[in-house]
Amino acid sequence: MDQVKELQGKTIIITGATDGIGRELARMTWQTGANLVLHGRNPLKLEALLNTLGDGHPGQTASTVKADFSKLHEVREMAAQILTEVPKIDVLVNNAGLYPSAKIITEDGFEECNQVNYLSPFLLTNLLRPLLIKSAPMRVINLSSIGHRFVWSNVYASARHPFYWRWVAYCRTKLDIIPWTRELAEQLGEYGITVNSVHPGIIRTKVIRFLPISWGASVHSGAATVYRLIADPDLADVTGEYFERYRMTKPSLVAQSKRYQAALWRHSLRKLCLKQAEDGSIVQRSTTQNDQ
Secondary structure (H helix, E strand, C coil), X not given: CHXXXXXXXXXXXXXXXXXXXXXXXXXXXXXXXXEEEEEECCHHHHHHHHHHHCCCCCCCCEEEEECCCCCHHHHHHHHHHHHHHCCXXXXXXXXXXXXXXCCCECCCCCEHHHHHHHHHHHHHHHHCHHHHHHHCCEEEEEECCHHHHHCCCCCCCCCCCCCCCHHHHHHHHHHHHHHHHHHHHHHHHHHCEEEEEEECCCECCHHHHHCCCCCCECHHHHHHHHHHHHHCHHHCCCCCCEEECCEEECCCHHHHCHHHHHHHHHXXXXXXXXXXXXXXXXXXXXXXXXXX
């Protein structure tokens, strides 16, 4: 009951809200009285999602924003729309992601899985940074995976390298989410913003169809792990941590590496044509310098 009261009247942004954990999380948070901003790339699915929510509490609102995370210009448009239309964010859930069926290079020159799962959330969060700071205290939750433990990564690896294994590509994106989370937590902590990452479990979503397993926990079970990070008052001051289900734990050694964390941050900014000003703000550079 305390967690329900914690969310009444709060504004929550959920990316990837039309399927799986995102969709169930939208339903769960809507029932608490939270105001929702729901992201997806399919306008028909977004409309259908709104229709399933019900009337809600008096004054409660739910809106949608469309963006394909494989197109960075749409991520920028999404951020601009939110900055214009949303006065305050209490929780940002970076849930959108994909498990690749094949290697695809996007129009922006990046491997699609890396762009959708890591670069686009990185870009969106940094573009929303002024509003996040204005909205503090608030929470950012990034969806990672236990799969990060089974891979290493290299910030200088080229998207056009001929070797490609989709399982490795997916796990590397989930690995990079953790040091990015830790860096963001360090930078935004002084403002009262917490940033954590979570492995919600092996969940029966559409992703699991591509994995070499035939079992998994329910979508509701996975969403509940994220809901706890959104709503639990006992976690209000916890930041920079990695959770596996409900347990705070240490991620892999590479995910803990401060050297890798710093290199990943610098390289991600450069890839996205961003730079960090002396005051800590993130600004757009005039030219793109991809190293693909």
